[in-house]
Amino acid sequence: MIGQGLLPVVFPPDADERLSSWIARMAPFYAMTVPEFLAELGLFGRDVFDLEWRLSEGEGAQIEARTGLSPRVVQGMTFGELIPKARMMILRNRYHCPMCPVDVQSKSAALPWAFRCPVHGSDYQDTTGEALPAVLGAKRMATAEAPAKVGAAVLDAWVQGLGQGDLGPVEILALLTTRHRRASPPSLSEQPRMSLQTRRDFHEFLTTPIIRQALTVVVPEYDEAAPVLTKPVRPGLFGLAQGSLLQALALTVGIGRVVENPVDQAISILLKSDVDGQMRVRDALATWPLSLRRRISARLWRAQRDERERQSAAKPRKRRQSNEFRRVQSHEYRSRIS
Numbered sequence: 001m002i003g004q005g006l007l008p009v010v011f012p013p014d015a016d017e018r019l020s021s022w023i024a025r026m027a028p029f030y031a032m033t034v035p036e037f038l039a040e041l042g043l044f045g046r047d048v049f050d051l052e053w054r055l056s057e058g059e060g061a062q063i064e065a066r067t068g069l070s071p072r073v074v075q076g077m078t079f080g081e082l083i084p085k086a087r088m089m090i091l092r093n094r095y096h097c098p099m100c101p102v103d104v105q106s107k108s109a110a111l112p113w114a115f116r117c118p119v120h121g122s123d124y125q126d127t128t129g130e131a132l133p134a135v136l137g138a139k140r141m142a143t144a145e146a147p148a149k150v151g152a153a154v155l156d157a158w159v160q161g162l163g164q165g166d167l168g169p170v171e172i173l174a175l176l177t178t179r180h181r182r183a184s185p186p187s188l189s190e191q192p193r194m195s196l197q198t199r200r201d202f203h204e205f206l207t208t209p210i211i212r213q214a215l216t217v218v219v220p221e222y223d224e225a226a227p228v229l230t231k232p233v234r235p236g237l238f239g240l241a242q243g244s245l246l247q248a249l250a251l252t253v254g255i256g257r258v259v260e261n262p263v264d265q266a267i268s269i270l271l272k273s274d275v276d277g278q279m280r281v282r283d284a285l286a287t288w289p290l291s292l293r294r295r296i297s298a299r300l301w302r303a304q305r306d307e308r309e310r311q312s313a314a315k316p317r318k319r320r321q322s323n324e325f326r327r328v329q330s331h332e333y334r335s336r337i338s
């Protein structure tokens with residue numbers, strides 16, 4: 001049909017609709033595939049996701065000439081305002097609002113730290129149809145709400161290049177996904193209740209070492225709710241870009257909590273780390289601003305001393321108890337032989 005001039009029918013883009021979504025709706029109306037429809041617009045051989053990411057003025061003008069849409073509307077469907085590093089964050093159809101039309105994909109649902117539809121206020125669902133409140137439970141959802149908002153605001157500012165200060169999502173995600181303890185098999189609280197026979201059958205599951213990350217210290221709600229085998233998240237930005245809905249929420253909450261209390265959170269991670277893990281945590285903290293690192297060192301020294309004092313205060317009592325126990329034993333022994 002390749003022609004000139006305006007197409008006879010043009011769907012107006014939905015509020016907040018992505019270019020890829022709008023083109024995917026238009027193409028079938030003209031009984032075309034997406035590449036065929038792009039060629040019709042004069043964009044032969046172009047990838048729709050590339051165009052949606054960055055649309056040059058010339059490419060925009062091609063679309064405007066055939067559709068009659070304004071440059072503002074056409075550019076408004078792209079991610080042109082986001083920093084280059086944000087591209088890996090753009091999801092393709094991963095989250096969905098149950099009330100939005102099935103064929104419309106919104107720009108806001110494309111960022112992994114948006115958990116509710118801005119139009120309907122309903123919780124996004126993942127591809128299996130599951131939503132966060134069902135996975136996490138109402139109580140944990142309530143404690144996650146405020147820090148998730150803080151984390152999402154930090155991430156929104158970052159993708160728009162507005163991040164202020166030296167402590168941004170990149171540095172925080174590196175810390176959250178650090179292995180602070182060595183990998184270990186599922187703990188008792190992480191195992192489902194099972195009979196002795198089932199335990200034998202699931203020997204492999206019970207002995208599988210699970211990667212342990214600082215995220216579980218900062219977001220204990222995630223530690224409790226996440227299925228043990230899928231608890232580990234990918235390192236750094238990938239954890240957020242490629243993780244599940246639950247993992248994305250946990251990381252967003254983690255970012256919110258670290259931004260609000262960076263020193264406290266870093267210390268609680270260090271106190272719960274093993275020797276090798278502490279070194280990895282320190283490596284992750286090395287990218288943090290010097291002023292924060294100084295405060296962490298000063299406070300950590302005191303926190304470790306307090307911890308040692310607490311332990312040595314607890315020890316003599318233990319020793320006394322065991323002495324008493326021994327005395328009782330020897331007494332019984334003597335009384336038995338006499």
Ligand SMILES: [Zn+2]
Pocket residue numbers: 097098099100117118119120121122
């Ligand atoms: Zn919606």
